[in-house]
Amino acid sequence: MTGFRVSPICDAMRLAQRATSEKMAKPSSEESLIATEREINQMRFAQGNSSGHSTTLGITDLSFLTRFGVKGAAAAAWLHAQNLPIPDAPNRWLPLRGGGLIARLGFNEFLIEDSINSSIAPQLIELSQHPPAKVYPVLRQDAAIALGGSLILDLLAQTCSLHFRALNLSECPVVLTTMVGVNVTIIPGEIYRIWCDGTYGVYLWQTLLNIIEEMQGGAVEFEQLLPL
Amino acid sequence: MNEMRLLPIPGEWIDRRQLIDFTFEGRRVTGYAGDTISSALWASGYRILGRSFKYHRPRGILSFANHDTNTLMQNGQMLNVRADVLSIRSDMALTAINSMGDVRSDRAHVLDFFSAFLPVGFYYKAFHTKKLFPFWEKVIRRMTGLGTVDPSTPHIRTAKRYDFCDVLVIGAGISGLSAALSAAQAGVDVVIVDENLHPGGSGQYQLGGEMAQAQHTANLVKSVQQHPRIRLYTETEAAGYYDDHWVPLVGRNYLSKMRAESVIVATGVYEQPAVFRNNDLPGVMLASAAQRLIYRYGVKPMNRAVVLTANSDGYRAAVDLIAQGITVVAVVDLRESYVEDQWTKKLCDRGVKIFPNHCIYEASSNPANDGVSAAIVCSLNSGNPETGFAQLISCDGILMSVGWAAAANLLYQAKTKMRFDDHVQQFVPHILPPGIFACGRVNGIFHIEQKRCDGQRAGLEAAAYLGKSDLTKIAVLPEAESPSHPFPIVAHPKGKNFVDFDEDLQLKDFYNAAQEGFDNIELLKRYTTVGMGASQGKHSNMNALRILARITNKTPEQVGTTTARPFFHPVPMSHLAGRGFTPERRTPLHSRHEALGAEFMLAGAWRRPEYYRQRGKNREDCIRLEVEAVRNGVGIIDVGTLGKLEIRGADAAEFLERVYTGRYTSMKIGTTRYALMLDETGVIVDDGVIARLSAEHFYFTTTTSGAATVYWELSRLNTMWRLDCGIVNLTGARSSINLVGSHARTVLAKLTDFELSEAAFPYLAVREMRIAGMPAIAMRVGFVGEWGYEIHVAADSALALWDALMNAGADYNIRPFGVEAQRVLRLEKGHLIVGQDTDGLTTPMEANLGWAVKLDKPFFVGQRSLQIIAKRTPKHTLVGFVLEKNFKGTPPQECHLIIDNNEIAGRVTSIAFSPTLQCYIGLAYIKPGLSEVGNSFSIRTTDGTSVMATVSKTPFYDPDNARQKKIATVRREVVV
Amino acid sequence: MKLITCPINGTRPVSEFVYGGELRLISDPQALDDQTWAEQVFYRNGAPGIKKEWWCHVPSNTWFIAERNTATDETLNTYLYGEEDSR
CATH class of the missing domain: 1.10.10 (Arc Repressor Mutant, subunit A)
Known part of the structure; x- marks a missing residue:
């Protein structure tokens, strides 16, 4: 017997779909509420298939990507010993050679996320079963979202009090802040990546999607946004 | 068409190609696109636009500066319509708001004649005896109020947004525009806001009949609009100033929260009225009101004017009237003499009579009582009117140009120290806080060229403050003459x-x-x-x-x-409401609960099933059936909202020993122990269970509501103590499910190869195992008093686990149960809930938790206080109680008091009907003398009735705790 | 909205933070008599002035010390606990 895994956001799409069919509301957003269920990395998740929206404002669920978290005074050294590049300052990120990224959250905590092609995180999870001193593995069960399109900053202006325009993207900043009342980790860029505690995933997704749809955007397949 | 409309004025704000019809007080009115309600009404000859608050006197236009309260109107459901601000639309159906009946004839006008009985502060005296209150209340409710609320008005919310800039300039008059330009030219990012539809301010209406200045102003506006580093927001009010340059910008459609690095206040001044009898008649208005009517809306303010002045602005305004063909009969100057300038010359050339050292003593009303018919002018003797030498000058309008007051509201809110400048007779900024600058008339600078310089100066100062430029000194000349009269007020025996x-x-x-x-x-x-x-x-x-x-x-x-x-100005509730973000947390099992018919409740931010609905059964029955299912079969509950923390490291046990009251260093690996947390005063703040997974690895739980605060506090404590350990918050990362009941073991055995015997997995042990193929941590728990497992898995596997358990339990009629059933089950075992059966002062001894406290440890939070408390007798202790077996009345509720000898002797903290024991059971705090088992006591309910209860031993159910520890020897037959 | 500067995450609105009380270095509790201990635990100095306070940046769980003038609500300095001298 093997278990299956489910994205924390999965239900949001299904609930919205059911609500639409029951209430027959909002014809303009029907398209984005049509969700197809997919499975990657043994995780089931739902995707909107409104292809047109990704240029204005598109949102997609990337919870299925494998990830690993670790913190502690010796975490950086341990990761370095596993041949991972370490961002030299707090709140910075680096791309990983095989795909994916490593984000330094403050001084002593790290988030490693794979791309769709790489698989470092499951290896690190294995290796961290019996961690050395001052290395504390962090179980990551994030709701992970990506935003793309020309209206990202307008969406953020309604949902987050940080001055994103003033960030120097060449420094690869990582931002820990709140968004619509929820603690989030954000990596800005051409595409914005957002992670939050999975139990807030449905709320964050629905809240953002509501605003996105007002702005004529919608939920899209991740392939629309990412050159993974 | 409009009897008071002028020929087209260059730069006017109306579009004469578009006619717009609307209704006012049921009558059709026609105006132009761009007209405000007041300008359209005035142009059509309307004089009475509203009625005053107390005396219901007829009122017209006073300031026309976006704050004319007397011309507030109502448009259907829309309240607080500022007639001097809102542009007319064809769907408008406006009514005056403080009128009994038509505004022209207001039946409440009679109050004006009774004004002697309504002096200032009359309500303090009117309510002197309570007997008169109902009478006055009825009267006042009918007479007052500024509109009628329609409760069916739809609730509108407009989304707020955040905005940023280096320099926020408030006010787009000459000085504000100049400030914006000089700051932007120095390299900073500027936002300039103006509450009016178009920028430019007085530069486009204090003209003295000459358009050159208006053109200069228009050019300045253009430069600002075209500058790449300047954003100009019109129709946008800076509604207040909050800490660290946080300014709400209220626009037509939404509110922006602007964070600026510095702020330049260029808000100008409010023109002030002169005080004389009947200065409130329609037709008596501020000079700048008349100028705005002319230059923005092409409206003739009056036909024959008397201008009351005490500054050069008044003379200039008189020239503006003459340039539009309005007769200026006289200029009355409060000052002993006036300074000759181009305006006074023009007036003299036209033969306008000027009366220096005179005042207007009284304005006379016309027979229709809707306007001015004459001004009664007196000479002044040492500032007092010589009423013996009064002259009556007939006119249909009076302009007042006697002075200005700084619009310094936001400066005050920013904690600026203001001082009164005797020369300009107004308050001006004296000490500005860092990052705040002021320019223009709010800064006491009135001359148009000096306003430009002052703005430039402020812009450069702001840029220098931000490190973008070196400070260059710009000289600004003080005013030649005072723009404001020190006392433009004339007494009159008849008042008004x-x-x-x-x-x-x-x-x-x-x-x-x-x-x-x-x-x-x-x-x-x-x-x-x-x-x-x-x-x-x-x-x-x-x-x-x-x-x-x-x-x-x-x-x-x-x-x-x-x-x-x-x-600063009224802000619509829709703008303040915003979207109203209310975060909600859900466990990964939410969709399963929905499918099972859960009735959800909010526990903090979490949605939890209160109980599961059953067709044909009410709430109480559903809960009872869930309780019975757990006691007699097997139940399953989602407890994923519990706080879950993990601690690792050489000092992990030491840390737990310092933070909780028990001993944990001696815990065997694979065991769990109850954990009680106190604050430093010895009061209970949280509880949970600690599981030891290895020598340096513990996994522990907190209450749902305590999860966040416990994690913060433990983080803070270790920041101080620097022990060799690390804490990870897994509350959202793990899901936990309790499987409980006599069949629990059988059900679980179907899904795991792990040995579940009493010997291999004893009561209160913790084991790591694979369940349905998934890695899980399982603990044997006793909270509800049946054989039970609390199973923790990664959140993304929760659905798989739930489905597997439900499947495996199908043969045993496995029953999901909710929060309410769980509360009854734990009560049957006498288990307390922190925050329900404890309060902000409860210490462990009072709650019968002394056994969980190891006072002889080296140190734990709260220890020192407990040492002191232990020397005293507790004021009360927590006991179990039962009501009589066949109790039929309304049972007491939580917090109902125990009364003994007419004194409070305790209170109920939990109470519920126990389906298992078939009687009401509960927990209560009670005085030591009354706490013996078997003792009877009285509980007083809300309506005063007394209910008798008896102290009982706990647990009420299965006192030996055999059910959760051992396999039940008697099994019910299972119907498959 | 007031701004506070987290030593690690920078300047943020106060809504991202939680206040943790005044920094009080509690000496060895066992060395104090009952009266002194009670005062330590229950009494606070309410006079306005520059106080050292615990603040936590919630999204990153960063605890730090802020030196704040409680009369003017001006934060003079923020630093990680124990790193006062490095500022």
Whole structure:
């Protein structure tokens, strides 16, 4: 017997779909509420298939990507010993050679996320079963979202009090802040990546999607946004 | 068409190609696109636009500066329509708001004649005896109010947004525009806002009949609009100033929260009315109101004007009237002599009579009582009117140009220290806080060229403050003559000389208030209500201050000002409401609960199933059936909301020993122990279970509501203690499910190869195993008093686990149960819930948790206080109680008091009907003397009735705890 | 909205933070008599002035010390606990 895994956001799409069919509301957003269920990395998740929206404002669920978290005074050294590049300052990120990224959250905590092609995180999870001193593995069960399109900053202006325009993207900043009342980790860029505690995933997704749809955007397949 | 419309004016704000019809008081009115409601009405010959608050006197246009309270109107469901601000639309159906019947004939006008009985502060006296209150309440409710609320008005929310800039310039008049330009040219990012539809300010209407200045202003506006580093927002009000340059910008459609690095206040000044009898007649208006009517809306303010002035602005305004063909019959100057300039020359050339050292003593009403018919002018002798030499000058309008008050509201809110400048007779900034700058008339600079320089100076100072430029000194010349008269106020024996038009306050009201002892500015404000109307004293505070200064023989500086509070102008509730983000947390099993018919409740931010609905059964029955299912079969509950923390490291056990009351260093690996947390005063703040997974690895739980605060506090403590350990918050990362009941073991055995015997997995042990193929942590728990497992898995596997358990339990009629059933089950075992059966003062001894406290440890939080508390007898202790077996009445509820000898002897903390024991059971705090098992006591319910209860031993159910520890020897037959 | 500067995450609105009380270095509790201990635990100095306070940046769980003038609500300095001297 093997278990299956489910994205924390999965239900949001299904609930919205059911609500639409029951209430027959909002014809303009029907398209984005049509969700197809997919499975990657043994995780089931739902995707909107409104292809047109990704240029204005598109949102997609990337919870299925494998990830690993670790913190502690010796975490950086341990990761370095596993041949991972370490961002030299707090709140910075680096791309990983095989795909994916490593984000330094403050001084002593790290988030490693794979791309769709790489698989470092499951290896690190294995290796961290019996961690050395001052290395504390962090179980990551994030709701992970990506935003793309020309209206990202307008969406953020309604949902987050940080001055994103003033960030120097060449420094690869990582931002820990709140968004619509929820603690989030954000990596800005051409595409914005957002992670939050999975139990807030449905709320964050629905809240953002509501605003996105007002702005004529919608939920899209991740392939629309990412050159993974 | 409009009888008071002028020929097209260059730069006017109306579009004469578009006619718009609307209704006012049921009558059709036609105006042009771009007209405000007031300008369209005035152009059509309307004079009475509203009725005053107290006396219901007819009122027209006073300031036309976006704060005319007397012209507030209602448009259907829309309240607080500012007629001098809102542009007309064809769907408007406007009504005056303070009129009994048509505004032209208002039946409540009779109040004006009874004004002697409605002096200032009359309500303090009217309510002297309670007997008169109902009468006055009815009367006042009918007479007052500024509109009628329609409760069916739809709730609108407009989304807020955040905005940022280096320099925020408030006000797009000449000085503000100049400031924006010079700051932007120095390299900073500027946002400039103006509450009006178009920028430019007085540069486009204080013209003296000449368009050159208007053109210069238009050019300045263009430069600002075209500059790449400047964003210009019109129709946008800066509603207040909050800490660290946080300014709400209220636009037509939404509110922006602007964070600026610095702020330049270029808000200008409010023109002030002169005080004389009947100064509130329609047709008596401020000079700048007339100028705005002319240049923005092409409206003729009057046909025959008398201009009352005390500055050069008045003469210039008179020339503006003449340039439009309006007759200026006389200019009355309060000053002993006037300074000759181009405006006075023009007037003399036209033969306009000028009366220096004269005042307007009284305005006469026309027979229709809807306007002015004449001004009664007197010479002044040492500032007093010589009424023996009065002249009657017939006119249909009076302009007042006697002075200005700084629009310094936001400066005050930013904690600027202001000082009263005797030369310009107004308050000006004295000490500005860092990052705040002021320019233009709010800074006491009136001359147009000097305003430009002053703006430039402020812009460069802001840029220098931000490190973008070196500070270059710009010289700004002071005013040649004072723009404001020190006391433009004339007494009259018959009164009706208004100081505050919003609140209908006359000059004598202030003398009366001072006489009654309210002779300081704060008391005067509250007793008279001056400045408390909708315009918040914009036209009245300065005169009130001058009057009080005269009465008390003080300077205006000594009298001081009251505090100007946000918002600057009315802000719609829809803008304030915003979207209303309310975070909600869900466990990964949410969809399963929905599918099972869960009735959800909010536990903090979490949605939890309260119980599961069953067709044909009410709430109480559903809960009872869930309880029975757990006791007699097997139940399953989602406890994923529990706080879950993990601690690792050499000092992990030491840390737990310091933070909780028990001993954990000696725990065997694979065991769990109850954990009680206190604060440093010895009060219970949280509890949970600690599981030892290895020598240096513990996994522990907290209450749902305590999860966040416990994690913060433990983080803070270790920041101080620097122990060799790390804490990870897994509350959202793990899901937990309790499987409980006599069949629990059988069900679980189907899904795992792990040995589940009593020997291999004893009561209170913890084991790591694979369940349904998934890695899981399982603990044997006893919270509800049946054989049970608390299973923790990664959140993304929760659905798989739930489905597997439900499947495996199908043969045993596995029953999901909710929070309410769980509360009954734990109560049957006498288990307390922190926060329900404990409060902000409960210490462990009182709650029968002394056994969980190891006072002889080296240190734990709360230990020192417990040592002190242990020396005393507890005031009360927690006991179990039962009501009589066949109790039939309304049972007591939580917090009902225990009464003994007419004194409070305790209170109920939990109570519920136990389906298992078939009687009401509960927990209560009770005085030591009454706490013996078997003792009877009385509980008083809300309606005063007494219910008898008996102290009982706990647990109520299965006192030996055999059910959760051992396999039940008697099994019910299972119906498959 | 007031701004506070987290030593690690920078300047943020106060809504991202939680206040943790005044920094009080509690000496060895066992060395104090009952009266002194009670005062330590229950009494606070309410006089306005520059106080050292615990603040936590919630999204990153960063605890730090802020030196704040409680009369003017001006934060003079923020630093990680124990790193006062490095500022």
